[in-house]
Amino acid sequence: MPDITHEDHCSRSGGIPQAKQTEFTRRAVGLLVTAFRTGVYNLPVLWKRVDWRYGNGVSFVLGNRPALASWDFNQLTRLVIGAHDECIRIEVEPHGFGYLRINMWPRKGRDGAVHERHPSIEQAITDYRNDNPAPAPNVLLRTLRRIAGQSLSSEIGDGLVANDIEGTHDAMILEARAALAGTEADHG
Structure with a gap:
């Protein structure tokens, strides 16, 4: 069967320019799919606005007034846990009315300089607890x-x-x- 993958092909939909994909950008898209519990074609990503070469990372623009929550609709929690599992630094920032930008950068592992490493979720929780002891009884x-x-x-x-x-x-x-x-x- 001939390869009919086009430049704008997005896993049998449209939007992800396959020629610009790297191992990391595929992991980044996978992290969004996991966080949002959806297929790649149902992500609220504006594919034409993705910056596939955002420094050494990738930057996604989410539209349609996206929300990230820690519970019930827990995309934020899933995104954070997945980032720690995958050693991907995540930054979420506003991008105009009704839009969010999610920037991602790969990290080399658990050790090294701050700009090279990414802690496991367990280490991040331990660090948080050490910096923020439980509040005193009311x-x-x-x-x-x-x-x-x-x-x-x-x-x-x-x-x-x-x-x-x-x-x-x-x-x-x-x-x-x-x-x-x-x-x-x-x-x-």
Whole structure:
């Protein structure tokens, strides 16, 4: 069977000039396909605006008001994880009203200078956690713990009973303990 691949052929559709493709640009298109969970012909890429020689990378223009999200429609998460797996640096920038530009550059591996390497997703998460420790418990939770840790009138003897107006001291402690128990049960 003769080869009928044309310059504008895009995997049996149109748009990707095959003569301009390299091993890296094919990986970059594959990353977009994976991130958007679609075939190459359904990507929101404006193929005529792709810069196949963007430095040593490639630059895609996405149209039709594309959105990248971290959850539900999780193209952003899939793009980031895929970039870490493939050692591809990704940069997302606005490109006029209703357009995004996604620039991609290949990295040599996990080691080397900053402009040569790309961390695994696990290493990126570790670096993020080291730079951004978990936030301290919120003020309400700290206050509940402080109140719940106080002693009841029955635990400290008769001295407090005279100062406890109609049992409000004990009621407050018991209520804080119950709320704290429910909170800790919810968060396991």
